[in-house]
Structures are given as C-alpha cells and as structure tokens.
Amino acid sequence: MPEFWVASGHHLTRLDRRGRMLVTDELLLAWLARPEILPPTDACATERALHRRLLDRPRAQVPEIEIAAMQDRDAQENWRLFLTLRDRLLQAGTIEDGYAAILREGIRLPVVFLSQLLQLILRNALDGCDDxxxxxxxxxxxxxxxxxxxxxxxxxxxxxxxxxxxxxxxxxxxxxxxxxxxxxxxxxxxxxxxxxxxxxxxxxxxLNFGGDPQARQGMARALEAFMAHMLGVAVTVTPHLRAENIDLRWYVGLDRSGTAIGDALWHGRPAPDAPVGLFELRFADTSAVRADLAGQPVWLILGQDPDGRVRMKPQNLLTGLPLAEPALH
Structure with missing residues (x-):
C-alpha cells in the first residue's frame, strides 16, 4: 500500500489494542523540531537550555518558573501551549483520547496544533485506504x-x-x-x-468538488472513517447536490458557514448562501441515537466564508451529533 501524509508523523507512533496512537518519544522529538517550537537564533539561554533538556528527555517536567524566566513573552506563550498539549496527550495516553479530552475540557490551543492532531487521527483512521x-x-x-x-x-x-x-x-x-x-x-x-x-x-x-461525484463520495467516506474511529459508531454518509425537500430535524455544520446555513433553514429563513456540500448521515445502529431521533437522518452542511475559504471544524461531528450517550466521555 502506498504511503501518504508522511509529515503527519504517523510512522513515529505505535498503536494500542484499540488501534489508537500512543504518544511516543519519537513523535514528541519531531514536534520539538517544528518551527513553532525550535528556538530562534536570538533565543535566550533559558529557552535554549529547556529545548536541549527536552531533546534528551521529551517527557521531562517543566516548572512554570522556568518558562517565566524566558526573556521573550511570545516564547513563554508558545512553550506554555506546547507543554499543555504534550501533558494533556500524555495524561490521556493516546492521540485520539487526548484530542477528545481537549475538546471536552475546552482547552484552547493554536490552530496549528489542533490541525496536527487531526491529520494524525485521520492518517490512522484511513490507514489502508487506497482511494x-x-x-x-x-x-x-x-x-x-x-x-x-x-x-x-x-x-x-x-x-x-x-x-x-x-x-x-x-x-x-x-x-x-x-x-x-x-x-x-x-x-x-x-x-x-x-x-x-x-x-x-x-x-x-x-478537488473537483462540484463537478466530480467521486470527490463528494470521497468526502463522505472520510466523514464515515473519522466518526467510526473517534466515536466507535458505524454511519453511512450520502452526498446530495441540493438542499431541497429535506427534513431538517437535526443538522451539524461542518464549518461556521455551514452552521449559519443550517440555523437559517431551521428557523424558516432563506439560507445566507448555498452550501458547498450537503450530506445525509444515517446510523447503522439506531440505538446509538436519541430515541426521539432514531431512524431520522442527520444533515451535515459544509459552507464557505465570504472570502472563499473553507475551514472545516471536524470537532462539530464529535460534539453535535444526537447520540444516546455523550460522545466525549
């Protein structure tokens, strides 16, 4: 099977019995080499010493007094954020459980860190995919x-x-x-x-999202794999071209604009924009869904910002589905 997304660092992890990625020293060392963490040439001695120490022992405890001793306030903030990420993942045990804990606890981290976690999780969820x-x-x-x-x-x-x-x-x-x-x-x-x-x-x-049905099917398969891996629920996702004659009992915006479209339709108002993507989600096991919505579809709506950017928020899938039991427990 051809390799893909090598930069994710997936090859630096190991899997536990559930197929989730353990946080290894090798992965932490790769993160310590990222430009967001690597001390610049003009970094103070305290920052350079901390970086060297973590290269030797990536799991070493770092007291707040050591961070506060750094001369650059931006460097202090970068290190606090990185160590928050590292410590939360180590506490959770796996990348997937750590990501769920970060969402559950509302821990605020830079987009670059969350994107790194998402790429790792999807690389694991799609391992063996040949499409x-x-x-x-x-x-x-x-x-x-x-x-x-x-x-x-x-x-x-x-x-x-x-x-x-x-x-x-x-x-x-x-x-x-x-x-x-x-x-x-x-x-x-x-x-x-x-x-x-x-x-x-x-x-x-x-991605020929508007003109190639295979591209929209590809998104549907990616959504299915992500939810199966993170939530342990089997779903079928079907792409639709238009938001016409749909029973919008429950919806999840796959981005901020998608949520706005769903909110407008829910309240009987004209949608602010046409969706970029519209997907119908059905659960294989209806007992996994709230009783009042069992057998009903969940609509997934993807939009775009006014500047033409599409910024997906996959975390909405983990927090917004009408599951019988909380997803992030």
Missing part, C-alpha cells in the same frame, strides 16, 4: 481550502498554496505568469489519481 479521492477530501479536515469556480465547476485548492501564488503575483507578476499559478495545479480525477501518492504531502492537487 486518492477520499484522501484528498480528508485533507479538508486539517488544511483550509480556497473555493473557486472554473468553467461553472466548484473547485477546492489548498489555501496555503493559493496564498503563495497570490503573493508571487503581487511580488513578481511575470514569474507568476510563467509558473501558471493556480491554473497549473492538477485537478484530481480522470486518470491522474495515481499521482496523488507521490505528492500527498505537497497538497498540490485540486
């Missing part, structure tokens, strides 16, 4: 996308990559013209799926 459309759709869980319409078709490209193209256009229009910019990216599908494996970490393929 590039599913994997490319799953990138939307942990990497914001930029929606744009070309030839009447909605496409999703990696937002960071699009931002780089835009910066190049402003700084060097001639270079941008010859590089091709956004139009130079390959739209996944039509026989080029095999190329995904060699560039999954580059995030250079475009």
């Amino acid at each position: 590039p459309q599913t994997l490319r759709a799953a990138e939307c869980f942990f990497r914001p996308q930029r929606a744009h319409v070309k030839d009447g078709t909605l496409l999703l490209a990696d937002d960071e990559l699009v931002s780089l193209f835009e910066a190049e256009m402003h700084s060097s229009p001639l270079t941008a013209m010859f590089s091709g910019g956004l139009d130079s990216l390959d739209v996944l599908g039509g026989g080029n799926e095999w190329t995904y494996w060699s560039r999954s970490d580059a995030h250079t393929t475009v």
Whole structure:
C-alpha cells in the first residue's frame, strides 16, 4: 500500500489494542523540531537550555518558573501551549483520547496544533485506504481550502498554496505568469489519481468538488472513517447536490458557514448562501441515537466564508451529533 501524509508523523507512533496512537518519544522529538517550537537564533539561554533538556528527555517536567524566566513573552506563550498539549496527550495516553479530552475540557490551543492532531487521527483512521479521492477530501479536515469556480465547476485548492501564488503575483507578476499559478495545479480525477501518492504531502492537487461525484463520495467516506474511529459508531454518509425537500430535524455544520446555513433553514429563513456540500448521515445502529431521533437522518452542511475559504471544524461531528450517550466521555 502506498504511503501518504508522511509529515503527519504517523510512522513515529505505535498503536494500542484499540488501534489508537500512543504518544511516543519519537513523535514528541519531531514536534520539538517544528518551527513553532525550535528556538530562534536570538533565543535566550533559558529557552535554549529547556529545548536541549527536552531533546534528551521529551517527557521531562517543566516548572512554570522556568518558562517565566524566558526573556521573550511570545516564547513563554508558545512553550506554555506546547507543554499543555504534550501533558494533556500524555495524561490521556493516546492521540485520539487526548484530542477528545481537549475538546471536552475546552482547552484552547493554536490552530496549528489542533490541525496536527487531526491529520494524525485521520492518517490512522484511513490507514489502508487506497482511494486518492477520499484522501484528498480528508485533507479538508486539517488544511483550509480556497473555493473557486472554473468553467461553472466548484473547485477546492489548498489555501496555503493559493496564498503563495497570490503573493508571487503581487511580488513578481511575470514569474507568476510563467509558473501558471493556480491554473497549473492538477485537478484530481480522470486518470491522474495515481499521482496523488507521490505528492500527498505537497497538497498540490485540486478537488473537483462540484463537478466530480467521486470527490463528494470521497468526502463522505472520510466523514464515515473519522466518526467510526473517534466515536466507535458505524454511519453511512450520502452526498446530495441540493438542499431541497429535506427534513431538517437535526443538522451539524461542518464549518461556521455551514452552521449559519443550517440555523437559517431551521428557523424558516432563506439560507445566507448555498452550501458547498450537503450530506445525509444515517446510523447503522439506531440505538446509538436519541430515541426521539432514531431512524431520522442527520444533515451535515459544509459552507464557505465570504472570502472563499473553507475551514472545516471536524470537532462539530464529535460534539453535535444526537447520540444516546455523550460522545466525549
């Protein structure tokens, strides 16, 4: 089976009997090498000494007085956040349980840390997946996308990559013209799926979300895998093209805009925008659902921000479903 998302660090973890990822020293060392944590050249002696100590013992206790002794306040904050993440994961025992605890307890962490956890969890949940459309759709869980319409078709490209193209256009229009910019990216599908494996970490393929049913099916499969892995519930997710004649008894916004669309429809108001994606979720075991909603579908709504960005919030799936028992216990 081809490898994918090597940068996630999945190969640095080990699995427990439930198939969840144990927090290893190797993974912690990889995080200590991230640019958010690596001390800059002008870092104070206290920060450099702490970093060296953790490279030797990644699980070492760090007293607050050591953080407070750092000269740079931003460095203090970065280290407090990283150590909060590390300690919560170590306390929980696995990446998945730690992520659930962070959500349950309302611990506020930078988006970059949460995205790292989500990529790891999805890499584990999708281990063995051989469908590039599913994997490319799953990138939307942990990497914001930029929606744009070309030839009447909605496409999703990696937002960071699009931002780089835009910066190049402003700084060097001639270079941008010859590089091709956004139009130079390959739209996944039509026989080029095999190329995904060699560039999954580059995030250079475009998802034909509006024009290719396989792309929307890929998102449905990614949603199913995420919920099965994190919640232990089997669900079937079916993509729909339009929000017409649906019984909106329960809905979950997959992003902020999707929630706004669902709220408007729930209250009988016109939706502020058309959804980017609409999915019908049904539980295989109706006893897993609240009795008053057993047998009823849950609608998953994905929207986009006014600036065209799609920022998924997968945590909504863990906190917003009408389960008979709390999901994050």
